[in-house]
Amino acid sequence: MIEIYHLYKQYSKDVLALKDLNMVIDRGEFVFLVGASGAGKSTLLKLLLREISPTRGNIKIFGKDVTRLKKREVPLYRRNVGMVFQDCRLLEDRNVFENIAFALRVIGASPREIRKRVPFTLELVGLKNKVFKKPNELSGGEQQRVALARAIVNRPSLVIADEPTGNLDPETSMNIINLLQEINIRGTTVLVATHAKNIVDYYQKRVVVLEKGRLISDQERGVYFNAD
Amino acid sequence: MPIRSLFYFWKEALKSIFHHGWMSIASIAVVAITLLILGSFMVINYNVAILTEDIKEQVQIVLYIDEGAGAEEVNELQALLISHPQMEEVRYVSKEEAMERLKDQLGERAFLLDGYEEEDKNPLRDSYELRTNIPEEVAVIAEEIENYPAVGYLDYGSGVVEPLFQFTGIVRWVGLAFMSGLALTAVFLIAHTIRLTVFIRRKEIMIMKYVGATDWFIRWPFIFEGLLLGLFGALIPVAIIYYAYEIAFLWMETNVYFVNLIPTEEIMAEIMQVLIPLGVVLGVLGSSISVRRFLKV
Numbered sequence: 001m002i003e004i005y006h007l008y009k010q011y012s013k014d015v016l017a018l019k020d021l022n023m024v025i026d027r028g029e030f031v032f033l034v035g036a037s038g039a040g041k042s043t044l045l046k047l048l049l050r051e052i053s054p055t056r057g058n059i060k061i062f063g064k065d066v067t068r069l070k071k072r073e074v075p076l077y078r079r080n081v082g083m084v085f086q087d088c089r090l091l092e093d094r095n096v097f098e099n100i101a102f103a104l105r106v107i108g109a110s111p112r113e114i115r116k117r118v119p120f121t122l123e124l125v126g127l128k129n130k131v132f133k134k135p136n137e138l139s140g141g142e143q144q145r146v147a148l149a150r151a152i153v154n155r156p157s158l159v160i161a162d163e164p165t166g167n168l169d170p171e172t173s174m175n176i177i178n179l180l181q182e183i184n185i186r187g188t189t190v191l192v193a194t195h196a197k198n199i200v201d202y203y204q205k206r207v208v209v210l211e212k213g214r215l216i217s218d219q220e221r222g223v224y225f226n227a228d
Numbered sequence: 229m230p231i232r233s234l235f236y237f238w239k240e241a242l243k244s245i246f247h248h249g250w251m252s253i254a255s256i257a258v259v260a261i262t263l264l265i266l267g268s269f270m271v272i273n274y275n276v277a278i279l280t281e282d283i284k285e286q287v288q289i290v291l292y293i294d295e296g297a298g299a300e301e302v303n304e305l306q307a308l309l310i311s312h313p314q315m316e317e318v319r320y321v322s323k324e325e326a327m328e329r330l331k332d333q334l335g336e337r338a339f340l341l342d343g344y345e346e347e348d349k350n351p352l353r354d355s356y357e358l359r360t361n362i363p364e365e366v367a368v369i370a371e372e373i374e375n376y377p378a379v380g381y382l383d384y385g386s387g388v389v390e391p392l393f394q395f396t397g398i399v400r401w402v403g404l405a406f407m408s409g410l411a412l413t414a415v416f417l418i419a420h421t422i423r424l425t426v427f428i429r430r431k432e433i434m435i436m437k438y439v440g441a442t443d444w445f446i447r448w449p450f451i452f453e454g455l456l457l458g459l460f461g462a463l464i465p466v467a468i469i470y471y472a473y474e475i476a477f478l479w480m481e482t483n484v485y486f487v488n489l490i491p492t493e494e495i496m497a498e499i500m501q502v503l504i505p506l507g508v509v510l511g512v513l514g515s516s517i518s519v520r521r522f523l524k525v
Contacts (some may be wrong), residue, residue, distance in 0.1 A: 049438070072442070079440035089435055102432075106441035108233055154439065 001027040001158065001189050002048070007057035009043050009213075017043040019213040021057070025191065027157075030184045032200050033193040034224060035210035041193045044210070045162055048191075049083065050074050062157065079107055082151030082188075086163035088143045090135040096122070096146050097131045103150045121153045125179060141172035145179065152183055159183060161192045165199060173199055197224040233445065240449035241456055244425045251421040252457060258417045259461025259510055262410035263503045267469045269403040270499055275489055276396045288366050289358040289373075289384040297378035302354075305378040309356060314369055317359035323352040353380060411510060418457055418514025422450050426518060450519045451512060458511020462504045470496055 007021040018040045025031055035041050046052045047059060050066050059066045062080065069077055090099050100121060101114045109117075122128050125145040135143055144164055151159055161180060165173035177192070177199055184190045194200065200207055200223065207222030208215060245252045291309075293302060309318045327350055331338040344350060360369050370384045426433070436446050474492050481489075 075437075075440045075442045075445075077440070078438065083438045089431065089438075091432060091435070102435070103439040105236065106436045106439060106445060108230060108445070110232070150439070 001025050001029070001061065002191075003058075003060040005058045005060075007044075007047070007059065008055045009040075009047065009052070010055045017213050018047075018054070021210075021213075021215055023208060023215060023218065025189065027189055028184070028187060030181065030190045030203075030205045031192070032203075032205055032207045032222075033191060033210065034195060034200060034207055036195065038212075039210040040213040041210055042162070043213075045160060045193060048160060049081065050077060075107075079154055080156050080158065082154070082156040082159040084144070084147050084151045084159065084161040084164045086166040088135070088147040090143060090146055090150075092135050095132045095134050096127060096138070099135070099146055100150045100153050103153055107154065109154075117153050121149045124152075124182075125149045139172075140168050141175055144168065144172075144176050148176070148179060148183075152188070156188065158189045158191070161190070163194055164192065165194065165196055170198065174202075177203060200224040233448075237448040237452050241452035244429075244449065244453050245456060248421065248424060248428075251424055255414070255417045255421045255457045255514075256461045256464070258410070258414045259458055259507055260464040262407060262414045262510075263462050263507055264465035264468060265403070265410065266407050266506070267465045267499050267503055269399065269407070270502065271469060271473060271495060272399065273396070273403075274495055274498065276399070278488075278490060288360055288363060289370055289382055291356040291358060291373065291382055292380040293354045293356070294378050294380040295353060297380075301378035305376050306356070308376050309358065309373065312369075312373070314360045314362060314365065315358060316361040317357075319357045321355050321357055323350050323354050326352040326355065414461070414510050415514045415517070418454050418511055419517045421457065422454055422515040422518035423521075425450060425453060447519050450515050454511040454513075454515025454518075455508055456511070458507040458509070458514075459504070460507075461511070462507025466496070466500055466503055469499060 002023070002025040004021055004023045007018055008016070009018040010016050021040075021044070033041055033044070043052075047054055048061070048066070050069055054067055057067075061077075064077070066077065091102065094102065097118055100118045104114045104117060119128070119131075122131060125148055127142060127145055127149065130138060130142060135146065138146065144167075148161075148164070151161075159180065164176050164180070168176065173196060180190050180192060181203070204221045204223075206220050207217070207224070209217040291305075293305070297305075306318070306320070309315055324347070327341070327345060330352070331341055334340060358373075360366060362369075366384050370382050373379065374382055433446055470492070473495060477489050477492055
């Protein structure tokens with residue numbers, strides 16, 4: 001699913017964000033990407049989304065080299081990758097339904113498809129009774145669930161979450177990770193960047209640890225890695 | 229592109245125009261003013277062109293033959309005129325024919341000429357009516373043929389023709405310079421309006437990019453917004469010119485009846501053909517600049 005070979009990313013002469021990164025994630029895996037801020041997590045996620053290009057190395061996703069995608073191929077690639085952010089990034093002037101429908105509409109989905117997919121996805125994330133609420137009428141956990149619904153409404157094969165629990169209390173955080181786990185069980189590959197130790201330790205999933213741009217640990221059923 | 233996307237683009241464009249009311253109004257106003265000035269110049273230009281065309285069509289030089297000249301000299305004169313390279317038409321008008329014309333012109337007051345009609349009492353002279361193939365050069369040619377034999381005197385409407393040509397030339401250049409400046413302002417203002425829209429909607433655009441909307445899907449609403457601003461900006465001057473011209477046309481018809489203006493429908497067809505596409509082009513140009521510079525998708 002994701003194959004990364006000898007990946008380097010240098011921002012400037014002194015800033016080397018990623019150094020010789022090698023990693024393979026199989027279809028259907030659930031992976032925690034762990035590391036302190038500045039370890040290279042964000043850079044890796046940006047590379048995976050093809051927001052930036054690497055200095056060297058290859059990233060193969062769905063068997064295709066993402067680093068070699070043409071500019072006009074990028075949008076089509078992103079339709080197969082659902083993205084969740086720490087700050088949710090919802091449109092404040094639209095209700096829950098419209099926020100999710102928006103993601104389908106802008107890729108040219110038919111109204112029929114939108115009417116079918118949006119309620120189905122909302123039920124999946126447990127927000128069936130909040131359809132007409134605006135984001136500011138929702139709790140932080142509910143907002144993140146809307147963001148999650150938006151990421152999966154198009155049925156992507158891969159979901160990437162960047163600190164999805166960063167703004168949430170422990171219990172709500174668990175709910176979000178549970179939901180991601182459920183999505184994973186239905187066959188979607190899930191990659192979660194986080195530095196929430198308690199969560200990583202609790203779920204006993206594969207844990208990839210970055211430090212100063214290098215991969216320093218990759219464990220099945222791992223725990224939060226402490227360099228000390 | 230699918231119909232429903234088209235529908236979506238127009239909806240977004242209209243929403244945005246109403247959302248940024250004042251900026252939209254300013255953009256539309258500048259386009260409208262630019263095109264109003266252009267349209268007014270066109271109206272004047274077309275009419276002046278027709279008018280000068282009329283003058284050009286008319287006889288440009290009337291050469292009255294010296295009464296004392298003999299038949300030989302007159303023949304020589306005619307030969308010279310016909311062989312002149314810039315002469316397009318040489319027409320002999322006898323004084324009897326001139327008298328007939330004068331009677332026609334006077335119409336019911338032709339009785340004034342009673343008694344002058346017999347040949348020896350006719351005060352008019354034999355003449356040549358000349359048309360040159362370069363109307364703007366009438367004065368030069370007139371000077372030249374003044375020295376021909378049997379020439380009594382020349383009449384070529386000097387003092388009317390040249391200033392008229394000069395005037396239309398100046399009008400054309402001043403108008404062009406003025407309009408270029410205004411057109412630039414219009415493009416700039418539209419670009420600014422669209423830039424504001426892009427800025428306000430940056431979050432929406434970012435999300436669109438993450439969920440895989442194509443670059444053109446993101447761009448189209450902004451292009452349409454510019455197009456609509458330009459189109460509205462063009463329709464206003466078209467309406468203003470239509471009503472103003474109609475009033476001017478009717479006034480001229482009753483008060484200055486010897487000048488024939490181009491009919492309203494005819495001139496509006498000409499003007500719409502220019503103003504509406506130009507408004508649309510200005511709008512699309514303005515938004516394209518903004519979209520390219522501020523929407524790095």
